[in-house]
Amino acid sequence: MDIFDKCLEFTKVEDYKERGIYPYFFPISENYGPRVVMEGREIIMIGSNNYLGLTKDPRVQEAAIKAVEKFGTSCSGSRFLNGTYELHVELEARLAKFVNKEAALMFSTGYQTNVGAIYTILDKNSVVITDKTNHACLFDGILLAKGTNPGMVMRRYKHNDMDDLERVISTVDPELPKLIITDGVFSMEGDIVKLPRLLRIAKTHRARVYVDDAHGMGVLGKTGRGTLEHFHAFDDVDLVTTTFSKSFASLGGFVAGKAEVINYIKHFSRPLIFSAAIPPANTAAVLKALEIIESEPEIVHRLQQTGERMRREFTALGFDTGDSETPIIPILVRDYDKTFAFWKALFEAGIYTNAVVSPAVPADRSLLRTSYMATHTDKDLDQVLDTFKKIGKQMGII
Ligand SMILES: Cc1ncc(COP(=O)(O)O)c(C=O)c1O
Structure with a gap:
């Protein structure tokens, strides 16, 4: 027995990388706030906690x-x-x-x-x-x-x-x-x-x-x-x-x-x-x-309105947003592999979310965590909703 045995036996990440659906430690090369550059492409960031968008103020x-x-x-x-x-x-x-x-x-x-x-x-x-x-x-x-x-x-x-x-x-x-x-x-x-x-x-x-x-x-x-x-x-x-x-x-x-x-x-x-x-x-x-x-409390109000709009529209599209009441809006997928596949399809379409699976949440609550910034424009939000609708339908999630 060696103290490092568990490290050498830990191969799950390589498996997911080989399948092209590993969603963690993804490097950002440029940060414009609501949009970032990843893998040389501009991506809409709906996976950040920069709620008021002030990191780029x-x-x-x-x-x-x-x-x-x-x-x-x-x-x-x-x-x-x-x-x-x-x-x-x-x-x-x-x-x-x-x-x-x-x-x-x-x-x-x-x-x-x-x-x-x-x-x-x-x-x-x-x-x-x-x-x-x-x-x-x-x-x-x-x-x-x-x-x-x-x-x-x-x-x-x-x-x-x-x-x-x-x-x-x-x-x-x-x-x-x-x-x-x-x-x-x-x-x-x-x-x-x-x-x-x-x-x-x-x-x-x-x-x-x-x-x-x-x-x-x-x-x-x-x-x-x-x-x-x-x-x-x-x-x-x-x-x-x-x-x-x-x-x-x-x-x-x-x-x-x-x-x-x-x-x-x-x-x-x-x-x-x-x-x-x-x-x-x-x-x-x-x-x-x-x-x-x-x-400037209006930035807080903008964030709150954005959260309300996105929750309302996701629900109308047929997504399950759990008990969210804030600009953190989970999209419940409830399946481990399907969560990663949904994450990957959205990423390829230019949207970055957070894939959240067990043990962070119970296995039957696997989800994509989406979160919004006061600085997301209406155009950003429209694009997010259109993309979720298209891919959600293709994958049978809605
Ligand atoms: C509820 C909660 N508390 C505390 C923390 C820790 O904060 P920090 O990342 O600044 O160390 C986090 C971070 O994700 C959090 O979500």
């Missing part, structure tokens, strides 16, 4: 360039010791205000934000209750906490099923401290957490509530403040997190909540303390993106 680009000129290309260290810049401090104050919380703390990726916050908050007496389909980094934070506190309890409830949450939480010792963790918008199928009922259950059972709003911020709410704004629930959610890699056109993330809780995370979170700070260019890009979201 000249104001955001200029802010990043200026930050490089002023501060250099890296912070060269952790926030804890030598990597905190005034830009970080300014942005944290602005972000806390954006989500109506006392304080915010940034991490270098959205993944680290959730691992770092969850791992630090949970301890040996904690009970964490989590939606089964939450993002992997929420589970990784729980697993890291469990690794250091083996006595800690994790319970899962069925996806967005509040009856099941109630059932699960009712079996937990009422005296133990509890945290309910959920995504705001679920990343694969674009459905929104049933937050009002979740909050009532949390109140009854004296549980704290943690919402990862990676796909909600910049997307939901009248002013783009996300799931909490959508449900008018800023005061009832204890901790909210998001990533900067989606609507905020950058890299990183933040957690926001009560000042004492954020201060505790700041001083005990290993993924924060033992990793380098967000580089100046990325920090300045978020600051500018935030300024644009705050001053």
Whole structure:
């Protein structure tokens, strides 16, 4: 036996490549926002999380360039010791205000934000209750906490099923401290957490509530403040997190909540303390993106209207879009190989989507994940719909 045996035996990727239907790690050679160049061809991108299209906004680009000129290309260290810049401090104050919380703390990726916050908050007496389909980094934070506190309890409830949450939480010792963790918008199928009922259950059972709003911020709410704004629930959610890699056109993330809780995370979170700070260019890009979201809510509205239009038209064509309520619109194919074949046919016709199969979703929910940008033109969207209609019919999907 050799430690690398499993690597040498892993041939599935080569099989799919030989069949010409391997859809992952596809290089982009040029990025125009809603359109990109892949394999030398211009492709309409409906597989990105650049929801507001701000990665190509000249104001955001200029802010990043200026930050490089002023501060250099890296912070060269952790926030804890030598990597905190005034830009970080300014942005944290602005972000806390954006989500109506006392304080915010940034991490270098959205993944680290959730691992770092969850791992630090949970301890040996904690009970964490989590939606089964939450993002992997929420589970990784729980697993890291469990690794250091083996006595800690994790319970899962069925996806967005509040009856099941109630059932699960009712079996937990009422005296133990509890945290309910959920995504705001679920990343694969674009459905929104049933937050009002979740909050009532949390109140009854004296549980704290943690919402990862990676796909909600910049997307939901009248002013783009996300799931909490959508449900008018800023005061009832204890901790909210998001990533900067989606609507905020950058890299990183933040957690926001009560000042004492954020201060505790700041001083005990290993993924924060033992990793380098967000580089100046990325920090300045978020600051500018935030300024644009705050001053131009019409881009958020355009994105919301685009999501509504695409969902309406896909459904009218006969596609199954699941429970999506956001600009993330799954096209359920429900078959592993057919999902890859559909992906390939669309790609050849000039449309890039994300093929999502087990274990990311249950096998009978294999899907193409489509997602839209405020900067997609009506012409882009018409072309997407026409192509889906043609290929969907040819393949017997509609
Ligand atoms: C729901 C959710 N949370 C967190 C993350 C992690 O964010 P990042 O990619 O910025 O590390 C993602 C990224 O895909 C996500 O979808």
